[in-house]
Amino acid sequence: MRRLTLAVCLLGYLVTVPQYASCLETAAPTGLGGEASLGDRHRFVVEDMLRFCQPEPGFWVDLGAGRGQVALPLIERTENPVIMLDPNEQAMAKGLEIARERDIAHRLFAVVGVAEAMPFPDNSVDLLVSRGSIFFWDDPVQGLREVHRVLRPGAHAYIGGGAGSRFPREATERLVQMRRERLEGPEAERWQRFVELRCPEQMEAWAAAAELPEYTVLGKGAITIDPEMGQGVWLLLKKPSNP
Numbered sequence: 399m400r401r402l403t404l405a406v407c408l409l410g411y412l413v414t415v416p417q418y419a420s421c422l423e424t425a426a427p428t429g430l431g432g433e434a435s436l437g438d439r440h441r442f443v444v445e446d447m448l449r450f451c452q453p454e455p456g457f458w459v460d461l462g463a464g465r466g467q468v469a470l471p472l473i474e475r476t477e478n479p480v481i482m483l484d485p486n487e488q489a490m491a492k493g494l495e496i497a498r499e500r501d502i503a504h505r506l507f508a509v510v511g512v513a514e515a516m517p518f519p520d521n522s523v524d525l526l527v528s529r530g531s532i533f534f535w536d537d538p539v540q541g542l543r544e545v546h547r548v549l550r551p552g553a554h555a556y557i558g559g560g561a562g563s564r565f566p567r568e569a570t571e572r573l574v575q576m577r578r579e580r581l582e583g584p585e586a587e588r589w590q591r592f593v594e595l596r597c598p599e600q601m602e603a604w605a606a607a608a609e610l611p612e613y614t615v616l617g618k619g620a621i622t623i624d625p626e627m628g629q630g631v632w633l634l635l636k637k638p639s640n641p
């Protein structure tokens with residue numbers, strides 16, 4: 399299995415990464431790291447992913463997985479294996495290292511690649527999740543088309559960014575307040591762009607341009623709290639069972 403994973407990684411890298419990897423971690427304003435002091439948001443996001451997607455066990459993908467911030471709690475919560483896909487191999491190597499420390503390395507796999515050209519067969523993925531990544535893709539519309547292609551009919555994808563609907567309200571309010579203050583600070587322009595990318599209108603525009611047949615945009619964005627969804631914006635999409 400390990401050899402097969404390595405082979406898939408290498409193939410994915412050679413075929414797809416060079417044309418799309420220019421966007422690595424660009425455009426993120428500084429100051430995001432300080433938000434970690436508010437507490438870990440990923441396990442709350444995982445709960446929303448499971449609640450909205452109701453996935454079948456099987457082939458699950460964390461797209462733009464980074465260090466497995468979503469993949470790791472998703473495995474711990476469900477015991478289903480997860481494949482990380484990301485152009486940043488060092489980040490995923492760190493995720494694999496953490497998985498070994500937590501004794502779940504046999505359930506976490508890494509594939510080097512990009513959303514815009516996923517090295518997966520059509521109609522094969524039972525759940526695709528992606529947090530904090532679409533905003534960095536070179537071509538989000540092509541990425542969403544790819545998500546739709548790889549999903550199994552009847553399966554869901556949950557893509558976007560945010561803290562999770564059950565992230566404690568006080569911490570959510572503090573997060574939003576910190577970001578609003580940054581819109582007035584020295585990096586105002588970059589924060590403005592950050593907020594513009596993470597708004598429901600932008601998500602709606604990408605989904606419509608990708609001609610997704612069945613989707614819902616959830617949440618009100620990066621600096622607005624939705625009573626149901628908390629802070630953030632998400633695209634919930636379903637591949638119709640009989641396309």
Ligand SMILES: C[S@@+](CC[C@H](N)C(=O)[O-])C[C@H]1O[C@@H](n2cnc3c(N)ncnc32)[C@H](O)[C@@H]1O
Pocket residue numbers: 418421422423461462463464465466467468483484485486489511512513514528529530531532534535536
């Ligand atoms: C802010 S990190 C998010 C990491 C993690 N998912 C989380 O929730 O904390 C964004 C990730 O998107 C990845 N990324 C950038 N461009 C990408 C692309 N075209 N396709 C897939 N992932 C991409 C980056 O390498 C990075 O690991």
